[in-house]
Amino acid sequence: MTNRQVLVAAECPNGAPSALTRELLGLARTLAGADGTVSAATLLGGEESLIAHGADVVFALGEGSTGDRYLARVWLHALGELLSQHPHTYVLFGHTALGSELGPRLAFRLKAAIATACEHVEVLEGELVATRPCFGNKAREVLALKTAPSLVTVREKAYEPLEPNPRRNGRVVRIAVSPDGAESVRIVARHQENLADAARLETAKIVVAGGRGLGGADGFKVLERLAAAVGGALGGSRVACDLGWCPRGWQIGLSGKTVTPELYVAVGISGASHHLAGCGKARAILAINTDPQAAIFKDASYGVVGDYKKIIPALVEELEKERSAQPT
């Protein structure tokens, strides 16, 4: 058997590998097997941490800043040069705004097979086999990728990162990438949403999320009281975000964030399968909905059929009563 060479396109915002990048390194180690090599390509630093999280080789492709250049295009050009000098068997991307564009574009340049938004990836008889949600998360397809290299983009929270080991051995290879003369897209402005909110959503033990059934933006004020009472974070369905009832950064689901809290409270959320793609891995779901037929009750562990405007204030009151009764 030939040795597998697995490359991770490592997103290192602010010079440190993202959570999803660390998850990809964990997956890459499994895919590489005992004799294979895991490499990570980075534009923006994070070399030591990438090695600690599982990379044997780090290809450093940039000088730290991409300036006003379109990020996917910078990556595309740099990875093209890297792969022509150092061929790899499998290339892994996070299914992020960057990876979900970069993966397909690179696949066309390399005439390589790609599977996107995968939630399970394994090697069977030397081939990459990927399982991914499709039809708005209603179905799963299992795809065998037959080209070398094979490319996949992987959803967040599908894999566990390795425990970082600062004493792991690895080497850093700096590659000077030639200028990309054909690049014409320029970034003229950037607007960051509240990062603290987003980070909280990722790590919160309890997430309280609202959907169309809230009836309006004011509904989130009711949810806010519950979130505050349980120390949880707020989230929303795609509809709630599309209607402008809550910030876009709160969106949970197939085209939004994936959260894995202990308890997910779904309020006025019908439970469309594309929403479940973002919260189905919670340990438990509590659904509050006026419609007893709502699909969310099929996925929930606990359910209440009723008006959230009555149930949630009563819940908050009970929780506060509990709290004041307990010695702290």
Added chain:
Amino acid sequence: MRIAVCIKEIQNPELASSSFRVDEARKAVIPLDGLLVISPFDEQAIEAALRIRDRLGAAQITLFTLGPKSSQGAIKRGLSMGADAGIVIADSEFGPLDAFGTATILAHAIRRTGEFDLILTGRQAADWDAGIVGCGIGELLGLPVITFARDVRIADGKVVVDRMLDDGWETVETPPPCLITVANELGEPRKATLRETMRASKKPITQLDAALLGLSPESLGSPALRLVRNRLFIPKKESTCEMFAGESAREVAQRLVQRLTAAQLI
């Protein structure tokens, strides 16, 4: 300004999960009659094109679709929204297609039809949810690609796009031509009006096929040598929802808090 929009006709993705069925042996979805729609992200790509035309006062919008005969229905709906012309490419003679084959055929048809300043697609088709074809068309045509647009406008001869990021959004610009994929953040597409629907019946729809395009199944390579679908299935769910009810909201809340505390969830 000439704008091409690539659209796909699919089974309505808003359909309840309970009526969604797959044929595991054929690895295909079992189609339901009369529920075909333009894939929602593609409908938003048409809307993006119409908004550009609204702002500029003039633009020629041509819709492209690749699919079975029924796909003409998607073109007609797009024309009723306000697009100017439609091109239907019959997929029957190409054999099985993957994203590479699909993008190759669409890129070929676009190139053959004329020069376009903008090519718009949805961020992904809402059936397979892969998001590969749009990017592929851009790559095959050698165009700059800009993904996940929530607003597209023309300013000083440049294409200006607000695009979604994981933690916000950014504004980018490029001289035309370019390919742009449109995200749901663009907002609701307009509905067809009676007036536009009447006008739509007079708009040209061109039929293309493999022979007219000068493409053969061989020229698209063997999809089976790139990617093979081993399985298609609906994940099983066991419904074990414990329901809470009571005389009053307070009673429900008390029971819930007790249960969630016992389960160590709060």
